Amino acid sequence: MHTHRFSLMALCLLASVATASAQALTIAVTNRSDFARKDAPVVVNLHQYLPAGINVTSAIITDADGHEYPSQLDDMDGDLVPDELAFTANLPAKGKTNFVVTLSTTEPQRHYPPRTDAFLKLWDRKYRYPRINHIEFTGGNDPLATYDAIYGHGAMWESEYGGFRIYMDHRQSIDIYGKPDATLVLDKTNFYSTREDIEKGLGCDILFAGQSVGVGSFRGYEDGRTTYIDSVQARGQRIIASGPVRSIVEVWDRNWFYRGHNIQMRQRYTMFAGHRDVHVDCWLVGIDDSDVFATGVQKLEQDNQGFISPNGLAGSWGRNVPDKANPDLVEGVGLGIRVPRPFLREVKEDSLNYLCLLRPRQGYIAYDFVICSAQEKRGGFESAKHWFDWLQLQWNEEKRSWLDVNVSYLASTQDANLHYTPGNLIIFYEEGAQGNVTTAAQRYGCTILHTFRNMNGCVVRVPASKSLEETMAYFKRISGVLQVNRDHMIQEQ
Numbered sequence: 001m002h003t004h005r006f007s008l009m010a011l012c013l014l015a016s017v018a019t020a021s022a023q024a025l026t027i028a029v030t031n032r033s034d035f036a037r038k039d040a041p042v043v044v045n046l047h048q049y050l051p052a053g054i055n056v057t058s059a060i061i062t063d064a065d066g067h068e069y070p071s072q073l074d075d076m077d078g079d080l081v082p083d084e085l086a087f088t089a090n091l092p093a094k095g096k097t098n099f100v101v102t103l104s105t106t107e108p109q110r111h112y113p114p115r116t117d118a119f120l121k122l123w124d125r126k127y128r129y130p131r132i133n134h135i136e137f138t139g140g141n142d143p144l145a146t147y148d149a150i151y152g153h154g155a156m157w158e159s160e161y162g163g164f165r166i167y168m169d170h171r172q173s174i175d176i177y178g179k180p181d182a183t184l185v186l187d188k189t190n191f192y193s194t195r196e197d198i199e200k201g202l203g204c205d206i207l208f209a210g211q212s213v214g215v216g217s218f219r220g221y222e223d224g225r226t227t228y229i230d231s232v233q234a235r236g237q238r239i240i241a242s243g244p245v246r247s248i249v250e251v252w253d254r255n256w257f258y259r260g261h262n263i264q265m266r267q268r269y270t271m272f273a274g275h276r277d278v279h280v281d282c283w284l285v286g287i288d289d290s291d292v293f294a295t296g297v298q299k300l301e302q303d304n305q306g307f308i309s310p311n312g313l314a315g316s317w318g319r320n321v322p323d324k325a326n327p328d329l330v331e332g333v334g335l336g337i338r339v340p341r342p343f344l345r346e347v348k349e350d351s352l353n354y355l356c357l358l359r360p361r362q363g364y365i366a367y368d369f370v371i372c373s374a375q376e377k378r379g380g381f382e383s384a385k386h387w388f389d390w391l392q393l394q395w396n397e398e399k400r401s402w403l404d405v406n407v408s409y410l411a412s413t414q415d416a417n418l419h420y421t422p423g424n425l426i427i428f429y430e431e432g433a434q435g436n437v438t439t440a441a442q443r444y445g446c447t448i449l450h451t452f453r454n455m456n457g458c459v460v461r462v463p464a465s466k467s468l469e470e471t472m473a474y475f476k477r478i479s480g481v482l483q484v485n486r487d488h489m490i491q492e493q
Contacts (some may be wrong), residue, residue, distance in 0.1 A: 039274030179203025216369030328372025332374025433480025
């Protein structure tokens with residue numbers, strides 16, 4: 001399994017007690033880029049920081065000011081035990097932000113307002129369309145039968161800024177959905193928007209892909225052209241996650257017969273709250289060194305403008321008619337894709353697409369794609385130049401720093417045996433500022449309970465004569481102090 005890389009540096013530091021029922025972590029997140037990040041994704045692999053056999057049931061994340069951040073626990077491999085903790089945060093440029101995470105094995109997870117949604121629905125002749133989490137079809141089925149068996153023709157997912165579906169057939173094409181307002185709507189329209197839905201501001205399907213790659217669709221590539229995933233023993237889709245922070249859809253193909261041999265392929269499509277882009281992870285087993293794959297963005301059928309760079313960044317802008325039965329419904333669309341250099345073989349342009357040819361590294365490929373819609377009322381894009389500038393100057397730079405991440409476990413056994421109470425504060429400071437903090441603590445009557453050996457921080461007990469708020473304010477004024485965190489009560493058993 002490859003380690004996912006994200007657009008920030010996250011240093012996960014175990015700061016306090018591990019007990020039978022709860023554990024507190026401190027996550028120091030460093031944004032090393034020159035611009036602030038909004039809704040920056042932070043993902044923690046719980047197995048790296050917790051003993052084997054621990055089943056976390058809830059997580060509460062707060063910053064130094066006590067502000068709580070929505071989070072979710074995701075079971076990535078289907079064994080009914082959460083594997084990852086995910087949340088998003090706004091991060092200053094060239095800055096570090098500390099978060100305290102309280103994990104429990106007994107409390108239920110808190111409910112936060114949904115900002116993403118993902119689902120599969122079965123076609124039902126009684127029009128109930130139940131949600132399901134997992135489905136697999138044998139490869140001998142007529143592709144049209146599997147396509148029609150799913151309401152909406154495949155798994156769907158969305159954030160506030162756009163929606164997607166991936167067809168349950170041999171094409172496995174990505175289709176896209178635009179909406180005027182930043183809200184979740186797919187559970188209502190299921191890509192089947194009526195004119196009344198559109199008038200109500202619920203948005204609609206905004207792309208006709210035809211024989212193209214649409215945006216981000218995965219293809220084979222033989223004899224100078226893209227190919228579908230035609231011959232398989234079985235193909236399936238499942239919903240890994242759907243929640244306040246992110247949605248993850250998984251797609252797999254068993255024994256895809258490609259260029260004379262069988263390939264086992266698994267793809268994951270991840271979308272975070274507050275984002276309009278999708279990250280793709282693809283694992284392939286049984287590939288040959290000469291195998292070539294492809295993705296890209298299509299050329300729009302009306303007024304197309306586009307570009308493709310040798311570094312794997314491509315974009316298009318224009319208009320099209322998604323529903324040929326309603327030719328008056330013309331949609332303006334912007335598409336973008338970025339393939340990191342390790343997975344890029346070369347770029348090509350044909351009559352339908354701006355293509356990126358892909359090469360796996362140790363059986364793995366990753367890339368990102370992104371969309372915008374002319375329907376958007378706020379935060380949208382007004383022209384091809386506006387869209388292309390954003391792709392090249394902001395999105396591409398975010399994705400480049402997305403690769404610069406390190407998650408470290410820096411606690412010692414001594415740290416893990418500490419037991420803190422709400423009368424304690426965790427203080428982080430700059431290198432060389434320990435003396436200032438020690439002197440300030442002595443003058444204020446605080447007791448230093450512990451100094452971390454692998455990080456610039458300590459735990460102090462608040463004097464009985466002072467309130468927690470007064471003490472926090474006092475230390476925040478000390479030169480070199482970066483963060484002052486409230487501690488959490490951990491119930492020992």
